[in-house]
Amino acid sequence: xxxxxxxxxxxxxxxxxxxxxxxxxxxxxxxxxxxxxxxxxxxxxxxxxxxxxxxxxxxxxxxxxxxxxxxxxxxxxxxxxxxxxxxxxxxxxxxxxxxxxxxxxxxxxxxxxxxxxxxxxxxxxxxxxxxxxxxxxxxxxxxxxxxxxxxxxxxxxxxxxxxxxxxxxxxxxxxxxxxxxxxxxxxxxxxxxxxxxxxxxxxxxxxxxxxxxxxxxxxxxxxxxxxxxxxxxxxxxxxxxxxxxxxxxxxxxxxxxxxxxxxxxxxxxxxxxxxxxxxxxxxx
Numbered sequence: 001x002x003x004x005x006x007x008x009x010x011x012x013x014x015x016x017x018x019x020x021x022x023x024x025x026x027x028x029x030x031x032x033x034x035x036x037x038x039x040x041x042x043x044x045x046x047x048x049x050x051x052x053x054x055x056x057x058x059x060x061x062x063x064x065x066x067x068x069x070x071x072x073x074x075x076x077x078x079x080x081x082x083x084x085x086x087x088x089x090x091x092x093x094x095x096x097x098x099x100x101x102x103x104x105x106x107x108x109x110x111x112x113x114x115x116x117x118x119x120x121x122x123x124x125x126x127x128x129x130x131x132x133x134x135x136x137x138x139x140x141x142x143x144x145x146x147x148x149x150x151x152x153x154x155x156x157x158x159x160x161x162x163x164x165x166x167x168x169x170x171x172x173x174x175x176x177x178x179x180x181x182x183x184x185x186x187x188x189x190x191x192x193x194x195x196x197x198x199x200x201x202x203x204x205x206x207x208x209x210x211x212x213x214x215x216x217x218x219x220x221x222x223x224x225x226x227x228x229x230x231x232x233x234x235x236x237x238x239x240x241x242x243x244x245x246x247x248x249x250x251x252x253x254x255x256x257x258x259x260x261x262x263x264x265x266x267x268x269x270x271x272x273x274x275x276x277x278x279x280x281x282x283x284x
Contacts, residue, residue, distance in 0.1 A: 001073055002154045003282045006275060009080045022081045028052075028169065032176070041183045049166045049184075056159040079158035083165040085145025089115060093264070096134060101257055103250070105130065115141055117172070118227075128242075131256045135263060139234050140227035142267035143192075143199055144168060147274070151195040154278055164191050192226045200233040202270035207237025238262050 031048065038044040056079065063071040092114045099107030109130055113119045116137035124130035152160040170176060170184035197220060204212035215236040219229055241259035242252065 001069075001076070003275075003279050005073065005077045005080055005153070006150055006278065008077050009084065012081055013084065022078055023084070023086060025086075025169065028166065032170075032173070041177075041179050044180060045170070045183050045187070048170060049163055052166060053159045053163045056162055060158070076153075076158045079162055080149070080153050083149045083153070083158070083161040085141065085149075087115075089141055089145060093138070093260075097257055097260065100131075100253060103253055108134075112137070127252060127256070131242075131259075135260060136227050136231040138260060138263050139230035139267070142264075142271070143196065143226065143230055146271055147199050148192055148195045150271075150274070150278075151198065152191070164188075167191065189226075196226045196229055198274070199270055200230065202273045203234050203237040203266060205273055206266055206269045207234075208239070212237040234263065234266060237266060 028048075031052075035044050035047050038047060060072055060075065063069075063075065066072075092111060096108055096111040096114075099105075099111055105127055109119065109124060112124075112130060112134045116133050118133045118136065119130070122133075124133060148164055149161045152164050167184050167188045171181055171188050173181065176184075197216070200212075200216045200219075204216055212233060215233045219233060222229065224232065238259070239262075241255045241262070
């Protein structure tokens with residue numbers, strides 16, 4: 001069931017560019033506002049994430065005996081779509097690259113801020129810093145939008161995938177108190193620990209195995225944030241694109257665009273590797 005649900009979700013994303021109308025978060029925003037009176041950060045997090053997840057478990061359990069599980073399958077697909085990343089990343093990246101390849105660094109910076117939290121917080125002093133921030137964001141977006149969600153969907157069902165997305169939304173919600181955001185981010189670290197490393201292993205299978213697997217071993221027990229670990233390991237899977245010490249210029253812009261394209265292909269192929277693994281497990 002998981003494999004077919006993933007295929008349907010993938011087809012829907014190809015058609016809509018995202019989860020479409022299913023990714024409606026107004027209910028969660030309203031629910032979040034109703035919990036503002038809860039002073040304890042841990043209790044509030046439990047209410048915001050635990051109750052919806054528990055509700056999903058109950059509904060799936062009630063629907064299980066009906067029509068040979070068809071309602072459960074359809075609800076699972078809907079929950080998977082809801083749990084995928086927000087927005088159309090391909091369009092954002094295309095807009096960024098259009099500005100970048102025209103050497104319009106200001107336009108590229110503005111588009112890059114749409115998917116790089118690091119750029120929003122620290123900015124960029126030159127083209128190299130802008131490129132490195134966007135590259136790191138690409139690795140993490142590919143992970144959190146698809147891989148982490150599919151991992152938890154396969155491992156523990158749609159409720160776990162929903163839990164991941166709700167935690168992600170809370171950790172990145174600037175309307176929340178910093179304490180609440182930090183608490184959600186701390187739980188998110190634990191949910192991302194294993195899938196981040198599994199994706200890194202897929203990088204080694206797809207790309208330069210020797211250097212990449214050495215980097216995986218080096219960082220396997222590290223406390224690096226997910227985005228930094230994926231960027232560090234992922235670049236070991238790819239050939240060197242950027243000349244040492246060069247931070248701007250026409251040749252740099254061309255090579256940096258090629259590097260982002262290579263990162264995009266690496267992420268796509270790595271996801272395909274694990275989808276094939278899921279398909280094989282379904283047959284066993």
